[in-house]
Amino acid sequence: MKNVSGLAATAQALVAPGKGILAADESFPTIGKRFAALGVAATAENRRAYREVLFRTAALGESISGAILFDETLRQRTGSGDATLTELLVRQGIIPGIKVDTGTGPLPGSPHEKITGGLEALPVRLTAYAALGARFTKWRAVLAITPDGQPSRACLDANAAALADFAAFSQAAGLVPIVEPEVLLAGRHSLARSEDVAVAVLDAVFRALAAKQVSLPGLLLKTGMVLPGAEAPGSVTTADIAAATWRVLRRTVPAAVPGIVFLSGGQPEIAATERLNALCATHDLPWTLSFSFGRALQDTALKTWRGEAANTAAAQAALLHRARCNALAVQGKYSAAAESAAA
Numbered sequence: 289m290k291n292v293s294g295l296a297a298t299a300q301a302l303v304a305p306g307k308g309i310l311a312a313d314e315s316f317p318t319i320g321k322r323f324a325a326l327g328v329a330a331t332a333e334n335r336r337a338y339r340e341v342l343f344r345t346a347a348l349g350e351s352i353s354g355a356i357l358f359d360e361t362l363r364q365r366t367g368s369g370d371a372t373l374t375e376l377l378v379r380q381g382i383i384p385g386i387k388v389d390t391g392t393g394p395l396p397g398s399p400h401e402k403i404t405g406g407l408e409a410l411p412v413r414l415t416a417y418a419a420l421g422a423r424f425t426k427w428r429a430v431l432a433i434t435p436d437g438q439p440s441r442a443c444l445d446a447n448a449a450a451l452a453d454f455a456a457f458s459q460a461a462g463l464v465p466i467v468e469p470e471v472l473l474a475g476r477h478s479l480a481r482s483e484d485v486a487v488a489v490l491d492a493v494f495r496a497l498a499a500k501q502v503s504l505p506g507l508l509l510k511t512g513m514v515l516p517g518a519e520a521p522g523s524v525t526t527a528d529i530a531a532a533t534w535r536v537l538r539r540t541v542p543a544a545v546p547g548i549v550f551l552s553g554g555q556p557e558i559a560a561t562e563r564l565n566a567l568c569a570t571h572d573l574p575w576t577l578s579f580s581f582g583r584a585l586q587d588t589a590l591k592t593w594r595g596e597a598a599n600t601a602a603a604q605a606a607l608l609h610r611a612r613c614n615a616l617a618v619q620g621k622y623s624a625a626a627e628s629a630a631a
């Protein structure tokens with residue numbers, strides 16, 4: 289019997305007022321790409337050193353509620369061996385979580401689309417992750433918008449079914465699932481097309497969750513802001529983006545879901561914070577809105593660190609600044625003055 293009230297309490301803590309989630313769960317290929325751009329070697333030692341810089345950032349727990357880790361990180365100890373990286377988070381009051389999908393592969397029948405894998409033996413891995421201190425999980429589905437009509441119905445349904453299985457297994461293991469369908473930014477599609485796709489994606493996800501009897505108060509939804517394609521002509525305002533995103537969420541997300549956390553998806557850091565601020569500057573919604581940013585929290589911090597121990601304090605200052613700006617944004621209190629004042 290799953291402990292529904294314990295799950296709900298953890299989900300609520302992850303969207304506590306004025307706090308959001310640090311996504312630091314880059315897989316080996318992804319962190320490898322980010323390191324390569326800076327000339328940092330993709331070794332276990334460098335990945336440990338970088339994540340240790342992030343998690344030792346003083347006062348990070350004032351604006352960060354939880355951190356999503358990759359499998360390797362959950363098992364690593366600090367350079368001096370005095371603690372696990374997970375313990376650094378717990379000392380700051382930050383809840384450790386774990387990415388449990390194993391990445392994407394071609395969708396059978398529609399090989400240009402992607403299906404996320406990792407369900408095989410998932411319950412066994414979840415038990416091990418809980419023993420290592422994880423209290424929540426994340427699974428990311430990836431959907432691309434193309435001029436010829438993708439994502440297909442088959443892609444929507446297959447990914448929604450996998451997300452629902454992942455969520456059911458996580459709750460059975462006492463872990464709060466963060467259900468993440470990501471609609472990619474790449475493309476020339478309009479804001480209106482993005483809105484239609486987001487409705488179809490989230491509708492499929494919540495039908496699948498209902499079919500698997502997943503407890504809605506014991507999960508969080510992680511999804512993108514509704515944006516036009518990165519290569520779309522013309523421009524849209526922050527107000528247009530907020531209005532489209534609210535319409536999609538109101539149409540598709542049941543009020544029993546405690547929180548919706550946005551991914552940054554490749555948006556520049558400051559644009560992501562400004563849009564988050566606009567999205568959160570209303571009290572007229574049934575769920576708490578917050579952030580679960582990877583790049584939009586880490587970009588400047590990683591570029592500042594660049595693999596050099598001497599840059600640790602400056603990198604931590606950059607991370608803390610972005611975390612504080614986004615914490616202001618979830619309260620609708622972010623401003624240009626806040627951006628420059630704390631920098």
Ligand code: 13P
Pocket residue numbers: 311313428468551552553554580581582583584
């Ligand atoms: P970004 O904020 O960089 O999109 O990363 C969030 C994430 O967790 C993607 O799975």
